[in-house]
Amino acid sequence: xxxxVVLAVDFGGTKVEAALVRPDGTLVVGSRLxxxxxxxxxxxxxxxxxxxxxxxxxGMLGExxxxxxxxxxxxxxxxxxxxxxxxxxxxxVPSWRGYPMRALVERIxxxxxxxxxxxxxxxxxxxxxxxxxxxxxxxAQNVMGMVVSTGVGGGIIAGGKVVVGKTGNAGHIxxxxxxxxxxxxxxxxxxxxxxxxxxxxxxxxxxxxxxxxTTGEDLAAAYAAGDPVARAAIERxxxxxxxxxxxxxxxxxxxxxxxxxxxxxATPDLFDFxxxxxxxxxxxxxxKVRVVPSGLSGEGPLIGAAALIYRADxxxx
Amino acid sequence: xxxxVVLAVDFGGTKVEAALVRPDGTLVVGSRLxxxxxxxxxxxxxxxxxxxxxxxxxGMLGExxxxxxxxxxxxxxxxxxxxxxxxxxxxxVPSWRGYPMRALVERIxxxxxxxxxxxxxxxxxxxxxxxxxxxxxxxAQNVMGMVVSTGVGGGIIAGGKVVVGKTGNAGHIxxxxxxxxxxxxxxxxxxxxxxxxxxxxxxxxxxxxxxxxTTGEDLAAAYAAGDPVARAAIERxxxxxxxxxxxxxxxxxxxxxxxxxxxxxATPDLFDFxxxxxxxxxxxxxxKVRVVPSGLSGEGPLIGAAALIYRADxxxx
Numbered sequence: 001x002x003x004x005v006v007l008a009v010d011f012g013g014t015k016v017e018a019a020l021v022r023p024d025g026t027l028v029v030g031s032r033l034x035x036x037x038x039x040x041x042x043x044x045x046x047x048x049x050x051x052x053x054x055x056x057x058x059g060m061l062g063e064x065x066x067x068x069x070x071x072x073x074x075x076x077x078x079x080x081x082x083x084x085x086x087x088x089x090x091x092x093v094p095s096w097r098g099y100p101m102r103a104l105v106e107r108i109x110x111x112x113x114x115x116x117x118x119x120x121x122x123x124x125x126x127x128x129x130x131x132x133x134x135x136x137x138x139x140a141q142n143v144m145g146m147v148v149s150t151g152v153g154g155g156i157i158a159g160g161k162v163v164v165g166k167t168g169n170a171g172h173i174x175x176x177x178x179x180x181x182x183x184x185x186x187x188x189x190x191x192x193x194x195x196x197x198x199x200x201x202x203x204x205x206x207x208x209x210x211x212x213x214t215t216g217e218d219l220a221a222a223y224a225a226g227d228p229v230a231r232a233a234i235e236r237x238x239x240x241x242x243x244x245x246x247x248x249x250x251x252x253x254x255x256x257x258x259x260x261x262x263x264x265x266a267t268p269d270l271f272d273f274x275x276x277x278x279x280x281x282x283x284x285x286x287x288k289v290r291v292v293p294s295g296l297s298g299e300g301p302l303i304g305a306a307a308l309i310y311r312a313d314x315x316x317x
Numbered sequence: 318x319x320x321x322v323v324l325a326v327d328f329g330g331t332k333v334e335a336a337l338v339r340p341d342g343t344l345v346v347g348s349r350l351x352x353x354x355x356x357x358x359x360x361x362x363x364x365x366x367x368x369x370x371x372x373x374x375x376g377m378l379g380e381x382x383x384x385x386x387x388x389x390x391x392x393x394x395x396x397x398x399x400x401x402x403x404x405x406x407x408x409x410v411p412s413w414r415g416y417p418m419r420a421l422v423e424r425i426x427x428x429x430x431x432x433x434x435x436x437x438x439x440x441x442x443x444x445x446x447x448x449x450x451x452x453x454x455x456x457a458q459n460v461m462g463m464v465v466s467t468g469v470g471g472g473i474i475a476g477g478k479v480v481v482g483k484t485g486n487a488g489h490i491x492x493x494x495x496x497x498x499x500x501x502x503x504x505x506x507x508x509x510x511x512x513x514x515x516x517x518x519x520x521x522x523x524x525x526x527x528x529x530x531t532t533g534e535d536l537a538a539a540y541a542a543g544d545p546v547a548r549a550a551i552e553r554x555x556x557x558x559x560x561x562x563x564x565x566x567x568x569x570x571x572x573x574x575x576x577x578x579x580x581x582x583a584t585p586d587l588f589d590f591x592x593x594x595x596x597x598x599x600x601x602x603x604x605k606v607r608v609v610p611s612g613l614s615g616e617g618p619l620i621g622a623a624a625l626i627y628r629a630d631x632x633x634x
Contacts, residue, residue: 142482
C-alpha cells in the first residue's frame with residue numbers, strides 16, 4: 001500500500017497534535033498541527049482542539065492524489081486510560097475523567113466521510129512502538145520506552161509484544177516506587193519516580209536548595225554553566241531514574257531503555273548519572289541493560305500513534 | 318497422552334526436590350523426594366543431592382506400568398539464571414555461580430536411558446504457571462505469582478504469555494525498590510522488597526525492636542498471641558509487599574497477584590495489610606488488583622516445574 005496513510009493523534013497534558021503518517025514512518029508535510037490542552041482547559045475547548053487538529057490533517061488527504069487512502073487512525077493518550085471503553089483520564093487534564101476520546105475521534109473522522117479502524121492506547125505504548133519501529137530499540141525484544149518531561153511515563157515491549165495489561169495502563173514507570181528520596185505529591189503518589197524526577201519536580205528540588213530559575217531550560221543552562229545546585233538536582237534526577245529503571249529491569253529483564261522527552265535533553269550527562277546508578281545494582285543482568293537517548297525526533301509521539309496501526313501485529317488483542 | 322508424565326525438579330535456596338507429575342497436575346505418589354542445598358553446601362554435595370532426587374523420581378516410572386512415558390523434564394531454579402546456557406547462580410547458594418544445571422539434569426536423565434526435552438526457567442516462572450494452570454490465577458491474563466519466604470521472588474504472565482525477559486530473569490519482584498523503609502543488605506540490594514520484607518528480615522526487624530524469638534514461626538505465634546512488636550513487624554511486611562505490588566501493577570496493569578511461601582502464611586491478616594496499602598494508591602486500575610493467597614499446596618513449585626512442559630505454549634521461545 002504505497003499510498004496508504006494513517007491519521008496519528010497524540011493527546012498529552014499540555015497539547016494535542018495530529019498528522020498523517022506514511023508506511024515508512026514519515027509525516028506528510030503540512031499535515032501536522034497542534035493545539036493547547038492543559039490543566040485549566042474546559043471540556044468544550046478540549047473537544048474543539050481535538051477536532052481542529054484532526055480536521056486539519058484529514059484536509060491534507062486531498063493533496064496526496066487520488067491514490068492516497070486512509071487505512072486507520074491511531075491515538076496515543078496520556079494515562080490513565082480505559083482501553084476497552086476508549087476513554088481517558090489524563091492526570092494533567094482534570095476536566096477529562098473517563099472521557100470517551102476514541103468515540104470523539106471516530107465521530108470527527110466519520111463526519112469527514114472515512115470508515116476506518118480507530119485504535120486508542122496509552123502514549124507510552126505509542127512511544128515504545130516508535131522506538132522499536134524506527135528509533136533506538138530496533139531489533140530488541142525486551143524494551144522500555146520512557147519520557148522524562150512534565151511527567152514521567154513509558155511503555156513496554158516484552159518478548160517482542162507490547163504489554164498493555166488488563167485495562168491498557170501498563171507502562172506507568174513514573175508511578176513506580178523509588179527509595180531514598182523525598183518526593184512531592186502533586187499528581188497522585190508521593191515516593192514514585194514522577195514525584196521526584198520529572199522536570200518540574202527537579203526544578204522544585206533545585207529551588208528548595210537556592211536555585212533562582214523556574215524552568216527546565218533555566219536548570220539546563222545553569223548546569224552547563226557549572227552551577228553546583230543545578231548539578232546536584234540533575235544528578236538526583238539521574239539517580240532516581242536509574243533506580244526506577246533498575247526496578248523495572250529486575251522485574252522485566254529488559255535489554256534496552258530508550259529515554260526521550262524535553263527534560264531528558266537537559267544535559268547528556270543525565271544519561272551518565274542514570275547509568276552510574278544502575279551500575280551499583282547487585283544483579284549482572286540488571287547492570288547490563290542499555291540506557292540510551294530516544295532515537296526519535298519531536299515527531300516520536302505521532303509516529304508512535306501511527307505505529308498503533310502499522311505495527312498492530314505487536315499489540316495483543 | 319493419559320499415561321504421560323513429566324519429571325519436575327525444583328532447586329531452591331535450602332532444598333532440591335523432584336517428582337513425577339501427571340497431565341492433570343497431580344504428583345505420582347512416592348515419586349517425590351527432597352535433599353538439602355543451602356549456603357554452606359559444596360559443589361559435589363549439591364550435584365549429589367540433585368542426582369539423588371532425580372534418580373528417585375525416575376525410579377518410580379517402572380511402577381506406572383508399561384504404558385507410562387516420560388515426555389519431558391521441567392526445572393525451576395532460584396535466580397538469577399542464564400536461560401540460554403541453562404546455568405544458575407542462586408543468591409542463596411554461593412558455591413554455584415553460572416553452574417550448568419540443565420546439563421547436569423540432562424546427563425542424569427540420559428544416563429537413565431531417557432531422551433526428552435529438558436527445560437530450565439526461574440522458579441518464579443514455574444510458580445506463576447502453576448497458579449495460572451491449577452491455582453488462584455486460573456483464567457487471568459495478567460498475573461504475578463509471588464513467594465514470600467526466606468527470599469521474595471515471583472513470575473509474571475502478561476497478555477496471557479509468560480514474561481521471561483532477555484536472559485530469563487524477569488519476575489524478580491524481591492529486587493524492586495520500596496520507598497520509606499530501612500532494609501538490610503544481606504543478599505544484594507538494600508532498599509528492595511526482599512531486604513525489607515522476607516521472613517528473616519521481618520524477624521530481624523522485630524528483634525531490633527525487642528522481639529526475643531528467632532524464626533518466622535516464632536513471629537507468627539507471637540502475632541497470634543497479640544504481641545505488639547510482632548504485629549508491627551508483620552504490618553510493616555504487608556505495607557512493603559503492598560507497595561511493591563502497587564509498583565508492579567502500575568508498570569504491568571496486573572489483574573491478580575497470588576502469594577505463597579511459608580512466611581506468607583504467618584497470619585491471614587498479612588493479606589489485609591497488603592491490601593490496605595494498595596488501597597492508598599492514586600490510580601484506580603492499581604487499586605483494583607486482586608491480591609490472594611496462592612491456590613497451590615506445598616507441591617506448587619513442582620507442579621510449576623512440570624508446567625514448563627505441559628504449558629509450554631504460554632512460554633515465548
